[in-house]
Amino acid sequence: MTPEREAELFAKLDPMLELHRRTENDIQGLREEIRDVRAEMRSMRGEMRDLHNGQKEIGDRISRADGRLEEQSKFLQLALAGRLSRKPAA
Structure with missing residues (x-):
């Protein structure tokens, strides 16, 4: 290989090495960035799980409260029905 050809190759090799370094x-x-996004996603999944559990707990509490209200309503209806004076049929 001639010294001129060798110099040409090295002249081409330097920009290629710089491009490779930049690419790396x-x-x-x-x-x-991908690692950071994955960590953020894991954190968000945890938050979503906590939110879902909180919503489920609230739904359960609402159901229990609704059941108690229905039971109290029936009890009040029975209590009121017992207090109504019954008139004999005419």
Whole structure:
């Protein structure tokens, strides 16, 4: 290989190595971003799970309160029916 050809190849090799270095840096940056996004997603999944559990708990409490209200309503209806004076049929 002639010294001129060798110089041409090295002149082409330097920009290629720089491009490779930049690409590696970009890939490393993307890996870090992906890692951060994954961590954020895990955190959000935990928050969503907590929110879902809270909604379920509220739904259960509402159901229990609704049941108690229905029971009290029936009791009041029975109590009121017992207090109504019964008139003999004409």
